[in-house]
Amino acid sequence: MNNFVFYSPTEFVFGKATEMQVGALARKYGARKVMIVYGGGSVVRSGLLDRVKQSLQEAGIEYCLMGGVQPNPVDTKVYEGIEFCRREQADMLLPAGGGSVIDTAKAIAAGVLYEGDFWDFYIGKAKVTKALKVAVVLTIPAAGSEGSGNTVITKLDGLQKLSLRVPEVLRPVFSIMNPELTYTLPPFQTACGVADMMAHIMERYFTNTQEVEIGDRLCEGTLMAIINEAPKVMRNPEDYGARANLMWAGMIAHNGTCGVGCEEDWASHFLEHEISAIYGVTHGAGLSVIFPAWMTWMVEHNVGKIAQYAVRVWGVPESEDKKAVALEGIGKLKAFFSSLGLPVTFKELGVENPDIDRLADSLHRNKGELVGNYVKLTKWDSKEIYRLACAGE
Amino acid sequence: MNNFVFYSPTEFVFGKATEMQVGALARKYGARKVMIVYGGGSVVRSGLLDRVKQSLQEAGIEYCLMGGVQPNPVDTKVYEGIEFCRREQADMLLPAGGGSVIDTAKAIAAGVLYEGDFWDFYIGKAKVTKALKVAVVLTIPAAGSEGSGNTVITKLDGLQKLSLRVPEVLRPVFSIMNPELTYTLPPFQTACGVADMMAHIMERYFTNTQEVEIGDRLCEGTLMAIINEAPKVMRNPEDYGARANLMWAGMIAHNGTCGVGCEEDWASHFLEHEISAIYGVTHGAGLSVIFPAWMTWMVEHNVGKIAQYAVRVWGVPESEDKKAVALEGIGKLKAFFSSLGLPVTFKELGVENPDIDRLADSLHRNKGELVGNYVKLTKWDSKEIYRLACAGE
Numbered sequence: 001m002n003n004f005v006f007y008s009p010t011e012f013v014f015g016k017a018t019e020m021q022v023g024a025l026a027r028k029y030g031a032r033k034v035m036i037v038y039g040g041g042s043v044v045r046s047g048l049l050d051r052v053k054q055s056l057q058e059a060g061i062e063y064c065l066m067g068g069v070q071p072n073p074v075d076t077k078v079y080e081g082i083e084f085c086r087r088e089q090a091d092m093l094l095p096a097g098g099g100s101v102i103d104t105a106k107a108i109a110a111g112v113l114y115e116g117d118f119w120d121f122y123i124g125k126a127k128v129t130k131a132l133k134v135a136v137v138l139t140i141p142a143a144g145s146e147g148s149g150n151t152v153i154t155k156l157d158g159l160q161k162l163s164l165r166v167p168e169v170l171r172p173v174f175s176i177m178n179p180e181l182t183y184t185l186p187p188f189q190t191a192c193g194v195a196d197m198m199a200h201i202m203e204r205y206f207t208n209t210q211e212v213e214i215g216d217r218l219c220e221g222t223l224m225a226i227i228n229e230a231p232k233v234m235r236n237p238e239d240y241g242a243r244a245n246l247m248w249a250g251m252i253a254h255n256g257t258c259g260v261g262c263e264e265d266w267a268s269h270f271l272e273h274e275i276s277a278i279y280g281v282t283h284g285a286g287l288s289v290i291f292p293a294w295m296t297w298m299v300e301h302n303v304g305k306i307a308q309y310a311v312r313v314w315g316v317p318e319s320e321d322k323k324a325v326a327l328e329g330i331g332k333l334k335a336f337f338s339s340l341g342l343p344v345t346f347k348e349l350g351v352e353n354p355d356i357d358r359l360a361d362s363l364h365r366n367k368g369e370l371v372g373n374y375v376k377l378t379k380w381d382s383k384e385i386y387r388l389a390c391a392g393e
Numbered sequence: 394m395n396n397f398v399f400y401s402p403t404e405f406v407f408g409k410a411t412e413m414q415v416g417a418l419a420r421k422y423g424a425r426k427v428m429i430v431y432g433g434g435s436v437v438r439s440g441l442l443d444r445v446k447q448s449l450q451e452a453g454i455e456y457c458l459m460g461g462v463q464p465n466p467v468d469t470k471v472y473e474g475i476e477f478c479r480r481e482q483a484d485m486l487l488p489a490g491g492g493s494v495i496d497t498a499k500a501i502a503a504g505v506l507y508e509g510d511f512w513d514f515y516i517g518k519a520k521v522t523k524a525l526k527v528a529v530v531l532t533i534p535a536a537g538s539e540g541s542g543n544t545v546i547t548k549l550d551g552l553q554k555l556s557l558r559v560p561e562v563l564r565p566v567f568s569i570m571n572p573e574l575t576y577t578l579p580p581f582q583t584a585c586g587v588a589d590m591m592a593h594i595m596e597r598y599f600t601n602t603q604e605v606e607i608g609d610r611l612c613e614g615t616l617m618a619i620i621n622e623a624p625k626v627m628r629n630p631e632d633y634g635a636r637a638n639l640m641w642a643g644m645i646a647h648n649g650t651c652g653v654g655c656e657e658d659w660a661s662h663f664l665e666h667e668i669s670a671i672y673g674v675t676h677g678a679g680l681s682v683i684f685p686a687w688m689t690w691m692v693e694h695n696v697g698k699i700a701q702y703a704v705r706v707w708g709v710p711e712s713e714d715k716k717a718v719a720l721e722g723i724g725k726l727k728a729f730f731s732s733l734g735l736p737v738t739f740k741e742l743g744v745e746n747p748d749i750d751r752l753a754d755s756l757h758r759n760k761g762e763l764v765g766n767y768v769k770l771t772k773w774d775s776k777e778i779y780r781l782a783c784a785g786e
Contacts, residue, residue: 007405
């Protein structure tokens with residue numbers, strides 16, 4: 001096990017009707033004026049926005065509003081938000097939504113206090129040392145951004161999708177998680193969230209770091225819980241218990257609980273970021289195509305942990321033939337994704353003929369000559385994985 | 394799943410040589426003068442105390458020292474500490490040790506800022522609303538006190554052992570966890586720690602709250618990791634990986650990660666507190682006697698979760714006969730405890746003829762007419778469980 005720091009100071013307030021606590025919590029964390037950030041109309045239609053406003057008013061907290069954040073959130077909205085936030089002199093960002101909205105709010109929170117271009121943070125030209133406080137009302141469990149210090153933004157000019165991780169500054173001070181708010185999530189988006197949270201766990205789980213049994217078991221347990229609960233939600237979108245389990249699993253998947261003391265991988269995420277940047281697909285759908293392909297490639301190159309995963313998570317019987325065990329596990333993962341209505345090939349993703357050269361060129365231009373850690377991928381390797389994803393292998 | 398708040402703001406700094414960061418961390422958290430609290434001579438002999446002092450000096454932090462905290466820590470030491478801390482005007486408590494030392498430091502931290510008798514907090518006469526900061530250098534993974542807001546103190550006069558839980562005030566600001574510091578822990582104490590951390594998980598796991606799959610899986614995974622790693626540590630006390638996994642599992646067992654959204658039980662802990670208060674046994678050893686007895690009693694009264702535990706944690710094959718499944722699981726737990734050199738009967742614990750009436754009277758006087766939640770125990774039930782623990786059932 002490697003040395004590590006685990007620091008997850010966010011106060012998670014979980015359960016029914018918890019959004020009505022947003023005003024009291026904002027006051028507790030010292031807000032004077034919050035900037036509510038949201039996406040499309042569902043937050044308005046569902047009445048959530050009104051309830052949040054009401055709670056803030058009752059607590060004597062001022063607010064201003066910025067809607068219109070799109071999936072795969074872009075830099076232009078961040079620039080707009082920074083300007084708006086400065087003008088309104090808000091002192092806390094309050095995203096109400098999923099990963100796109102939260103990640104946009106985090107970028108604004110850091111950008112407001114920085115004199116230069118906020119994009120400097122994402123390209124490594126500057127470090128985030130301070131930010132406005134961010135607090136969350138979560139409506140889409142997937143990105144895990146409610147409990148992480150991560151944010152992913154796409155630069156429209158050049159379609160560069162980059163991630164930033166500053167846990168000590170960008171973690172939300174509190175996150176309100178009411179599973180009922182996820183009832184109206186369409187089935188496909190629910191399924192994409194499931195793929196995303198599973199990927200967050202597997203990026204940590206597939207590691208060469210030895211003697212990480214506790215991290216492994218927490219990863220495996222969280223995966224098994226998701227595999228158990230997701231079909232219930234697909235059958236009955238208003239199954240409170242299943243929605244609640246999925247929502248919490250999505251947080252656990254990404255706040256650092258899983259994979260402590262491991263060297264993490266993240267190649268699949270980076271392989272996917274190129275797809276969603278170029279083809280505009282939903283991140284989770286891209287992952288359900290790429291992750292099995294990445295694992296299939298790994299069967300030939302570093303089978304160990306893939307086989308353990310097949311046995312412990314999917315109940316594949318142990319055998320001397322680790323490759324066969326691993327492939328059976330990958331088959332079960334793909335069948336699971338398919339059962340949720342997720343794509344497992346580029347074609348099913350709606351990308352008939354992906355430009356593999358362009359994807360791989362962009363990936364290695366953004367992320368360097370070698371990508372990932374479980375096996376460090378060359379551009380040649382990345383192309384092979386993209387090809388496996390065409391064939392659905 | 395019940396509504397819940399999860400709030401674990403402690404910064405955990407885990408790994409080799411991390412005690413050398415104590416000075417920098419104390420400064421980061423605003424300390425001017427820390428009061429180091431420790432137990433016997435091992436912290437001195439091992440050189441840990443000198444390294445901690447050195448790190449504090451290098452960071453320009455003043456310190457004062459209070460040693461001599463005993464296992465099953467007592468109120469008289471807390472009074473001494475409160476007086477000493479006030480005299481020295483320390484502004485941070487720094488326990489270096491295990492649960493007894495940390496729990497004493499928490500009691501001092503709360504007591505220093507309270508005009509009345511600190512014992513008021515433990516008997517529910519007053520609430521802890523403020524405390525000095527507590528930071529930890531952990532040397533015994535067992536109590537989980539490094540990541541919890543809990544403290545257990547025994548009042549010498551009357552042998553009343555009571556616990557207090559104030560997560561929002563008494564959680565350590567940081568905890569330094571170097572698994573190497575646990576190498577010198579004697580085998581019996583290591584084993585007692587294993588029983589204690591397993592009990593912390595099971596107190597949460599055995600619940601009637603429905604639809605808690607994610608909490609269950611995290612509990613089961615942590616238990617399986619402990620069961621896998623503990624025998625390695627018994628064979629080779631300097632197995633870094635196994636010590637590291639156990640140390641982190643002990644934290645996860647008690648910081649709230651396990652059993653989110655559940656009504657917790659805690660009857661076994663309360664049954665045990667009477668034993669260690671009256672007979673002075675080690676808490677973990679008492680638990681390894683009481684917990685299987687409690688579970689055996691539950692087979693007849695509420696078998697559901699006991700059977701699930703047997704299947705998922707111990708790999709007992711599923712069967713229609715849930716009672717048989719459950720009993721087989723309990724048998725495996727007892728065999729596991731025995732293999733670590735732990736007692737599973739009162740006799741093995743060194744208490745040939747426990748005064749069951751006195752134990753049960755004291756328990757229900759301290760904790761009320763009904764104890765626990767999985768099945769609420771009457772005094773009659775508690776006596777039956779104590780009797781089962783005599784027979785080792």
